[in-house]
Amino acid sequence: MKLLIAVVHNEDASSTMDALNDRGISVTRFASSGGFLQHKNVTLMSGIDDDRVEEVLALIKENCRTRSEFMNPMPPLVEPGDFFVPYPVEVQVGGATVFIMSVDRFEKL
Amino acid sequence: MKLLIAVVHNEDASSTMDALNDRGISVTRFASSGGFLQHKNVTLMSGIDDDRVEEVLALIKENCRTRSEFMNPMPPLVEPGDFFVPYPVEVQVGGATVFIMSVDRFEKL
Amino acid sequence: MKLLIAVVHNEDASSTMDALNDRGISVTRFASSGGFLQHKNVTLMSGIDDDRVEEVLALIKENCRTRSEFMNPMPPLVEPGDFFVPYPVEVQVGGATVFIMSVDRFEKL
Ligand SMILES: Nc1ncnc2c1ncn2[C@@H]1O[C@@H]2COP(=O)(O)O[C@H]3[C@@H](O)[C@H](n4cnc5c(N)ncnc54)O[C@@H]3COP(=O)(O)O[C@H]2[C@H]1O
Ligand SMILES: Nc1ncnc2c1ncn2[C@@H]1O[C@@H]2COP(=O)(O)O[C@H]3[C@@H](O)[C@H](n4cnc5c(N)ncnc54)O[C@@H]3COP(=O)(O)O[C@H]2[C@H]1O
Numbered sequence: 001m002k003l004l005i006a007v008v009h010n011e012d013a014s015s016t017m018d019a020l021n022d023r024g025i026s027v028t029r030f031a032s033s034g035g036f037l038q039h040k041n042v043t044l045m046s047g048i049d050d051d052r053v054e055e056v057l058a059l060i061k062e063n064c065r066t067r068s069e070f071m072n073p074m075p076p077l078v079e080p081g082d083f084f085v086p087y088p089v090e091v092q093v094g095g096a097t098v099f100i101m102s103v104d105r106f107e108k109l
Numbered sequence: 110m111k112l113l114i115a116v117v118h119n120e121d122a123s124s125t126m127d128a129l130n131d132r133g134i135s136v137t138r139f140a141s142s143g144g145f146l147q148h149k150n151v152t153l154m155s156g157i158d159d160d161r162v163e164e165v166l167a168l169i170k171e172n173c174r175t176r177s178e179f180m181n182p183m184p185p186l187v188e189p190g191d192f193f194v195p196y197p198v199e200v201q202v203g204g205a206t207v208f209i210m211s212v213d214r215f216e217k218l
Numbered sequence: 219m220k221l222l223i224a225v226v227h228n229e230d231a232s233s234t235m236d237a238l239n240d241r242g243i244s245v246t247r248f249a250s251s252g253g254f255l256q257h258k259n260v261t262l263m264s265g266i267d268d269d270r271v272e273e274v275l276a277l278i279k280e281n282c283r284t285r286s287e288f289m290n291p292m293p294p295l296v297e298p299g300d301f302f303v304p305y306p307v308e309v310q311v312g313g314a315t316v317f318i319m320s321v322d323r324f325e326k327l
């Protein structure tokens with residue numbers, strides 16, 4: 001068994017979970033947030049059979065897409081009387097960031 | 110060292126954590142939710158010595174039990190004038206779903 | 219690649235994440251809580267190249283420090299008429315508890 005951990009965008013989380021559940025793949029969802037943008041996102045955790053990894057990655061790819069988000073840059077130190085108008089900076093946030101690890105033992109108690 | 114990750118029912122979380130703590134086993138708790146029922150549950154994470162895995166699994170089994178939960182099925186597409194009365198469907202939710210993984214390195218900084 | 223999971227104190231989380239981000243190390247943050255003190259804490263998750271583990275551990279050590287927290291001991295069973303004044307017990311909470319695991323596969327979808 002493998003443990004798959006995927007950080008996905010808020011807006012893609014539900015459709016991704018539904019797509020996995022429709023194929024009998026169980027998922028647990030966690031609220032999380034990113035370090036760079038400090039925006040909320042979602043982390044999905046799923047224990048899957050080794051031979052279903054490709055199928056699960058394809059489902060995640062279909063349901064998660066890249067989006068643009070805007071962040072306000074930190075204002076630089078300005079001279080008194082100067083004006084600083086922050087133009088929001090556009091940042092691309094990927095579809096999904098996925099880690100796959102080996103599970104030594106799986107139990108349903 | 111092993112990292113144990115257990116998804117348990119809300120109502121079993123506190124007694125399970127207390128049972129582990131009473132034996133000097135540290136645990137960290139996360140709010141989570143299931144993909145199928147969309148109900149809140151709890152995920153416990155505990156780094157444990159290899160030789161205590163059986164003891165910890167026995168403690169989790171003692172403190173987590175199977176429960177019935179009800180979910181409302183999605184209404185089918187009905188003809189105008191037809192009536193659909195959703196009977197809640199009973200779903201068994203297990204005691205605990207447990208993943209055990211190897212830890213390459215453990216540090217207390 | 220390694221997956222690093224660090225349980226840190228609430229007050230150290232933001233400075234730790236900023237220190238990692240400043241060096242281009244991505245981090246995802248989860249709200250969590252400890253089993254013993256039942257206080258809120260933060261769990262950080264970061265997928266890092268094998269050759270940056272020492273650098274990341276040093277950054278965490280610099281930004282997380284040991285603190286004292288107080289917990290109210292459980293009152294013992296007292297005889298009627300007796301008085302029990304709980305003196306808060308001081309507990310040391312470490313800087314960071316860190317687990318490092320191997321990642322079989324990493325994907326950006
Ligand atoms: N130091 C930096 N300089 C410039 N741009 C930066 C940057 N750090 C991040 N970004 C950009 O900002 C987006 C959001 O990052 P954030 O850390 O908020 O949110 C991240 C984080 O929560 C998680 N994540 C990504 N890589 C990770 C890793 N190696 N370990 C743990 N979490 C990761 O996935 C979310 C989306 O990541 P994604 O790469 O698609 O998208 C990232 C990336 O395009
Ligand atoms: N391999 C895995 N990877 C990650 N997390 C896992 C997992 N297996 C279980 N979980 C987590 O444990 C919770 C309870 O699962 P359990 O199998 O006992 O109890 C399940 C199961 O009896 C049933 N169920 C789940 N998926 C189903 C499906 N596709 N068809 C029919 N019944 C399903 O509904 C109950 C609640 O499921 P829910 O998803 O809400 O909540 C799940 C999920 O959060």
Ligand SMILES: Nc1ncnc2c1ncn2[C@@H]1O[C@@H]2COP(=O)(O)O[C@H]3[C@@H](O)[C@H](n4cnc5c(N)ncnc54)O[C@@H]3COP(=O)(O)O[C@H]2[C@H]1O
Pocket residue numbers: 130131132133134135136137138154155156157225251252253254255256257259309310311312313314315
């Ligand atoms: N092996 C492990 N697996 C998973 N998570 C782990 C872990 N070791 C530590 N943690 C997490 O890190 C937090 C701080 O642990 P620390 O050992 O620095 O600081 C601890 C420790 O000094 C003390 N402590 C914990 N359990 C104890 C016990 N059974 N008896 C006496 N003192 C205890 O209380 C402090 C707070 O503990 P708390 O449980 O509230 O919160 C813990 C827990 O959330």
